[in-house]
Amino acid sequence: MNARLSTFNVTSLVLGFTFLYLPIVLLVIYSFNESRLVTVWAGFSTKWYGEMLRNQQLLDAAWVTLRVAFVSATIATVLGTLAALTLVRRGRFRGRTLFSGMVYAPLVMPEVITGLSLLLMFVAVNFDRGFWTVTIAHITFSMCFVAVVVQSRLVTFDMSMEEAALDLGCPPAQTFLLITLPIIMPSIIAGWMLSFTLSLDDLVIASFTTGPGATTLPMRIYSQVRLGVTPEINAVCTVLIGFVTLGVITATLITKRQELERQRAEAAAARG
């Protein structure tokens, strides 16, 4: 039975991952195609990358996107971590149901609704649309993702270390900075990176909330994609994919090393 099961498992894994990766791999390969026609392979070339770097509109959009992603991920990480601490550490408080509802709902809320509602609010309060409106919108949905990521780390958290520090007279703020924060740091970093890529990726919400001078890269890509598949867009996409892949792998390695170090330190402490 075991052998048959594992053949089935291996087949489903191979098929599943082929399905997940084949489109991306093809896109990357065809970004190096000499020909403008996407399906005709005319030899290896990096000319579309050169073309991409000469496209000022694209570069401007990329710069806006990076700034929005950086600012929104940073603020979202702070707010999301606070939200996670609230959900896990504060038992019952008034309005808890509403609060947890507002944290979970944006995770599944269709983007058209979030985008439209934020835009209408910005218009209602006469807020000039542009960099900051997109950033505020991104903070709002990213912080909920951060909250979920940090929360999953906090629930498995061993409180005894914190309690020991408090018992030994360490002030609460210091306990948080010296003990709690380092332990949940990997999840905070993961939350920051997730926010950053979510912001980098967002088309719908940014399209609603943007204003003059704040066209983001996904919006630029979208308007070009509507006109057809071009190798230049393939090149932009490949750069973005490379960027994200590198980031995710680095983050995984960092968290893994931290985890190992922590285990080693704990083992050393136990040997005492």
Added chain:
Amino acid sequence: MSGATESRSGFSLGSLVVLVPYLWLLAFFLAPFLIVFKISFSEVAIAQPPYRPVFDIFEGFAATWQKAQEFSFENYTFLFTDDLYVRAYLQSLQVAGISTFLVLLIGYPIAYGMARAPKQWRPMLLMLVILPFWTSFLIRVYAWIGILKREGLLNLALTSMGIIDEPLIIHNTMTAVYIGIIYSYLPFMVLPLYAALEKMDNSLLEAAADLGCPPLKAFWTITFPLSLPGVIAGCFLVFIPAVGEFVIPDLLGGSDTLMIGRTLWNEFFSNRDWPVSSAVAVILLAILVIPIVLFQNAQQRAQERER
């Protein structure tokens, strides 16, 4: 335990921790919905912003009351008299429902294979699922255009292998929308399924096998029920956003692909009818509020179990 930390950390610091994210979400998540709700009752106007406000609480109570009496349900009656919208809602629900089922069907064997894989492989496999999830949604949908279109890579491969003579028309059809949704949302299904399956105690299956239970029956009576929290979470994570999906029907679907997210977008950006797009959003939200609340309850239960 939380009581102990709380009393020591003092009231001010503790309440600040709650207050800041709370106020943020109230201001930028809840308040906007109320405004959408309000505007959905107003009339369209050629102005900036392009709607006539129904009421304004700053005008005082009497004026507000007087205007509230002029409340117009016109946008809503319009939505129900024009069968375009009704069909768009129904088709969105249908597409999301069928896609969710197909994603579950495809995602389950993958998650199962991952959970059964040797322990040292699992982090690697997990990363392979997460990686496309981090890669831009737009890029992944765009990648399918190059494959599915008439002179795309799929037709090229099939004709050169001699399987078909005429190119298949997939791009700009519902089939392409399904492929796009299944592809884009697969990681959302696999991750919670894997989380549920990985925690499962293998000795249960071994005991069933020892007692002569056939593997398929053991799967249905043991594995599947135990993975139900993952199935439920995954289905909500796919179904709810898929109902309001815009990018996939817009880029992969045809001009006849009616989905409500796309209708809302067009109503807003092409027709500039803010009140009607608000009404579309309010009804979409009303349809989704039940699955959203169920999803939240499932999340909360899962969190309480973890403790």
